[in-house]
Amino acid sequence: MDEVYRRRSCHKGFAQSRVVSEDDIRAILKAGMNAPSAENSQPWEFLVLEDRGALVKLGNIHEWTNACASASHVVILLAEPDEGGIQDINMGICAENIMLEATHLGIGSLIMGIHPGDDQAQETIKMMFAIPDSYTAYTMIALGYPAEAQEPNNRWIESKVHRGQF
Numbered sequence: 001m002d003e004v005y006r007r008r009s010c011h012k013g014f015a016q017s018r019v020v021s022e023d024d025i026r027a028i029l030k031a032g033m034n035a036p037s038a039e040n041s042q043p044w045e046f047l048v049l050e051d052r053g054a055l056v057k058l059g060n061i062h063e064w065t066n067a068c069a070s071a072s073h074v075v076i077l078l079a080e081p082d083e084g085g086i087q088d089i090n091m092g093i094c095a096e097n098i099m100l101e102a103t104h105l106g107i108g109s110l111i112m113g114i115h116p117g118d119d120q121a122q123e124t125i126k127m128m129f130a131i132p133d134s135y136t137a138y139t140m141i142a143l144g145y146p147a148e149a150q151e152p153n154n155r156w157i158e159s160k161v162h163r164g165q166f
């Protein structure tokens with residue numbers, strides 16, 4: 001599946017003049033919702049943002065979120081946190097499904113580290129978008145048409161593969 005290799009993080013941001021269509025946004029969210037989850041819990045909720053003012057504000061949360069400012073859309077992945085950490089896995093797989101479907105549709109993405117342990121960012125995002133307190137923002141993904149083309153990745157390292165015993 002070549003999307004796995006073609007998906008690259010759009011650190012350089014997005015071409016602001018190009019907007020991702022509603023059909024494509026729905027297809028991308030559908031791929032996220034189709035992710036596997038422990039006990040088929042489907043814990044995710046998706047906050048979809050496209051207002052330029054909101055995207056610029058998100059870009060200012062951290063130095064490493066500034067690509068949000070030029071994105072067409074940002075999707076914040078929300079769920080109620082669990083005790084054991086399985087939710088991290090559920091939400092990570094959901095995020096990857098979103099990015100692979102975006103790649104498939106010719107849309108660039110950037111996943112950003114708004115994670116459960118980042119109290120400051122959690123509070124800021126909850127206040128900005130009226131998110132109920134029981135929810136946590138696991139991550140956010142900027143979507144748009146890349147400002148700059150990137151080469152596919154190949155990170156195969158034979159020594160990382162252990163067979164039979166570590």
Ligand SMILES: Cc1cc2nc3c(=O)[nH]c(=O)nc-3n(C[C@H](O)[C@H](O)[C@H](O)COP(=O)(O)O)c2cc1C
Binds near residue numbers: 007009110112
């Ligand atoms: C959990 C997670 C958090 C990340 N957080 C950020 C971030 O806050 N800002 C950013 O620019 N990139 C972020 N990235 C993207 C990584 O920098 C990127 O995936 C890595 O450099 C590999 O490049 P590639 O995605 O183009 O293959 C994050 C990636 C993951 C998986």
